[in-house]
Amino acid sequence: MKELTTDHISQQFNQELEMLRQHFLTMGGVVETQVENAVQALLEAQGELAEEVRERDASVNQLDGLIDEECTRILAKRQPAASDLRMILSISKAVSELERIGDEAKKIASLSLTLMGEGETHRGYVEINRIGQMVSKMINQSLDAYARLDVDLAIKVANKDRKVDREYETALRSLVTYMMEDPRSISNIINVIWVLRSLERIGDHARHTCQHLIYMIKGVDVRHVKAKDLKSELEDAE
Template sequence: MKELTTDHISQQFNNELEMLRQHFLTMGGVVETQVQDAVQALLDSNGELAEVVKGKDATVNQLDGLIDEECRRILAKRQPAASDLRMVLSINKAVSELERIGDEAKKIASLTLNLIHEGESPRGYVEINRIGQKVSRMIHDALDAYARLDIDAAIKVVKQDRDVDREYEAALRSLVTYMMEDPRSISSVINVIWVLRSLERIGDHARHTCQHLIFMVKGIDVRHVHVNDLASEVKDV
């Protein structure tokens, strides 16, 4: 964060900001692994790994609470301004996105256990693997963008969400058609559809995380800026 924050008279303030940053990236690493493991557990029908993913929810919630408390303490004690204030506000919002990613990974793990119990779905695993890889990469790139304050990388992640949305919609159409042709598959295919829905939402949260980063660095809210106009909007600031 050296490029964004200024040197403060209080070294303790610098330390607090750096600790906040490190805790955020640590939490991001946990949820990134959660998503990867959740998808792998489903593809391998690995119930033990699914339980591990569910168990990590406690760690995510603990880090969420820790970061929230750090943000409140810095705001109350330091009354930051300018870039420091944007950093705290951005991380405070972005950590909520990470927590929701963890929730979606937990849902995927629970759906995996349902599929193991009821029997594997005849369709949808190829799509889960492909979209799962895409959203895992989005999370990784979003966290890397935060670590390096890389606006260009953040914009790329925002754009990647469109591809995830298109693939999700195509997969959904295919699975609905399949269920109509073979009603016996409805129960298991519906579980797959819910997994795909969770992956689509994870892509949304990764996109939102990068939008918060753009606010941190540039001081502009781009949540309602069309993706095609994003690069020029940021460049003009």
């Protein structure tokens, strides 16, 4: 595995950067589990698991605050430059994406409890399962890309968001048609659509996480570059 940190005269600085890296990856692992559990709670009607996801969001917020404090302290104390500065800025922004993923997982868990109370029709659950698996894999691979400083993998993950968007749009059209045919299902289906919307947003945040990694490694801001153009944009920058 590659190291996120570089060698410094100060061993303590190395340790601070490595601790920041570890906390980021730990938070990523917690968030990934939150998403998987939220989807599982819905698909399997596990109310207790949905409640656990909602309660565990506090842990995500604590890690967010901890990492933010670490970034601020390192910036003030060490005044890093070049790649070290990009690393800290990248992680600071990527952590915000992870925190938002955690929020969406909590939202899915809350919607799961509502759907259980309404008596689910299970309409749209196949799509939730499929898109849920897609975005969970995106989160996993984006964290792997951070751990290995793998730009190619980051580009690959960012491109997967287009497929998530297409799946979401297809599911949305199908569910809207179903509501028109059966107005009694409107309340239930709207909640299913909100779940799908949260999953689509999770895909967006995973893509943004990869864009922050690309900036860290390459020093190129690709936040406004379309995923399909990332590779050519980086080649032009070299």
